[in-house]
Amino acid sequence: MQLKRVVVTGLGALTPLGNDVQSYWDNLAAGVSGAAPITRFDTEHFKTKFACEVKNFDVHQYMDRKESKRMDIFTQYAMAVATQAVADANLQVGQNCNADRVGVIWGSGIGGITTFEEEVEGFAKGSGVPRFNPFFIPKMIVDICSGHISIKYGFRGPNYVTVSACASSTNALIDAFTYIRLGRADVIVTGGSEAAITRSGIGGFNAMKALSERNDSPQTASRPFDKNRDGFVMGEGGACLILEELEHAKARGAKIYAEIIGGGITADAHHLTAPHPEGLGARNVMLDALRDAQIEPEAVDYLNVHGTSTPLGDEQEIKAVLKVFEQHAYKMNISSTKSMTGHLLGAAGSVEALACLMAIEKGIIPPTINHETIDETIDPALNLTLNKAQNRQVEVAMSNTFGFGGHNACVIMKKYRG
Known part of the structure; x- marks a missing residue:
């Protein structure tokens, strides 16, 4: 169909x-x-x-x-x-x-x-x-x-x-x-x-x-x-x-903010609260969403990561991002808006999807604030949009959310072109 x-x-x-x-x-x-x-x-x-x-x-x-x-x-x-x-x-x-x-x-x-x-x-x-x-x-x-x-x-x-x-x-x-x-x-x-x-x-x-x-x-x-x-x-x-x-x-003549083009849902099947040590579930959910959207990783301009500010979670998510996007990971913008909103738990995905939609509409990437000291386990060459917003035309944005129990969900949206 x-x-x-x-x-x-x-x-x-x-x-x-x-x-x-x-x-x-x-x-x-x-x-x-x-x-x-x-x-x-x-x-x-x-x-x-x-x-x-x-x-x-x-x-x-x-x-x-x-x-x-x-x-x-x-x-x-x-x-x-x-x-x-x-x-x-x-x-x-x-x-x-x-x-x-x-x-x-x-x-x-x-x-x-x-x-x-x-x-x-x-x-x-x-x-x-x-x-x-x-x-x-x-x-x-x-x-x-x-x-x-x-x-x-x-x-x-x-x-x-x-x-x-x-x-x-x-x-x-x-x-x-x-x-x-x-x-x-x-x-x-x-x-x-x-x-x-x-x-x-x-x-x-x-x-x-x-x-x-x-x-x-x-x-x-x-x-x-x-x-x-x-x-x-x-x-x-x-x-x-x-x-x-x-x-x-x-x-009905509605205003259109953006188009939803794909989503992925996976499980870590690993631990009640800790992420998979190699970011397996996170990697799989991003790949699942990309397949569903029928786009290549290189099409993504902005990734709003789960990025909760926990020692293990941030490191494992970045591992997964590098496995999915490879060299393109260094060309796109990445940020965690939880640095500003805190973690809204079950509501996090909705406010972060909204951040992605606004980034598409406004051409602005919201920052990851409060970054002071480089973590050797997270590649500093990545554009994590540190401390200050950046201007960028966003055609495609992706949003990650992960939950206790090993639940992973990822949604992709893009600028509406008619």
């Missing part, structure tokens, strides 16, 4: 760098860090006392107080970015789209951890009589985001959430792309959201020794590829992309 072409027609963002697409991009391109001391809870007894929090978020811009109380914050974030993106795409059920042909495929790795923490703590402090909020379960479950979005707009197409740790929202994006190119939907609202800056979230990752403990300098703590990196910085928020079949988008 002839596969249909898939384009992006709407965007929404809520990040540690800004609460809409433009402010997110402006700060990303300027090399601004979103890290600061945690405000959500008392960190006195925690090893890590900082994170990349969303700032000045007013949920009541998007819903009334009663509705907001029925949602965990990760769902509030999802509703905010979906509202932005649907408005940006000018989707109107019954006027320019068929509700039965519009779906929602979302991604989140953890879901309603704030709700779970609060409810269990309340029970533990109580008399032993189970008095739980009747919305406890619907607030906590990971799939609830796609349900709420579909209910708000009446979208009756494919509807679910992907859960693959930090690869979750890239998996959602690839699934949305696949449904549309197979002709199973005209439009899919896709993306991801996460809100895990909680006592259990920070404490759990501290126990794994995964987080940076650079408490004296939060803004410089996320430092991918730097010799002195000591772990990732937790982020939160989300992003939404409206994916649409090309002819459907053209017929």
Whole structure:
């Protein structure tokens, strides 16, 4: 069968760098860090006392107080970015789209951890009589985001959430792309959201020794590829992309940001949390995405790496990049925007795909900030876009995301040429 072409027609963002697409991009391109001391809870007894929090978020811009109380914050974030993106795409059920042909495929790795923490703590402090909020379960479950979005707009197409740790929202994006190119939907609202800056979230990752403990300098703590990196910085928020079949988008006069051309999904099959020592899964997922897109490695201008600022992860990903791209690895731009946003866990893929789309549209590569000391295991001849954005016309961009459990996902997009 002839596969249909898939384009992006709407965007929404809520990040540690800004609460809409433009402010997110402006700060990303300027090399601004979103890290600061945690405000959500008392960190006195925690090893890590900082994170990349969303700032000045007013949920009541998007819903009334009663509705907001029925949602965990990760769902509030999802509703905010979906509202932005649907408005940006000018989707109107019954006027320019068929509700039965519009779906929602979302991604989140953890879901309603704030709700779970609060409810269990309340029970533990109580008399032993189970008095739980009747919305406890619907607030906590990971799939609830796609349900709420579909209910708000009446979208009756494919509807679910992907859960693959930090690869979750890239998996959602690839699934949305696949449904549309197979002709199973005209439009899919896709993306991801996460809100895990909680006592259990920070404490759990501290126990794994995964987080940076650079408490004296939060803004410089996320430092991918730097010799002195000591772990990732937790982020939160989300992003939404409206994916649409090309002819459907053209017929309704939609603005087209870029075209999605390929995706790859693989497993390391190696370790619960550590990457494969030779970057095997990462290598395979990039090759899988290139094959799916039917392009050669030399076509890629910009690679937004997973680049979490962990000692092992950064090194193994670069090994994989060199195996896939060989000499072309030295000709393209590479950067890790987690140096600015922190690691949004299950939502990382959505905000980083958005960074790639904006790089294509603006001709600017966002930087990898906070690099001070060369790591001998990472070739300094690579263009890691260190500390300052670079101007470059981007025809094709690739985004990598990898998750605990050995989950790998990679998506490729290109400039729309008609």
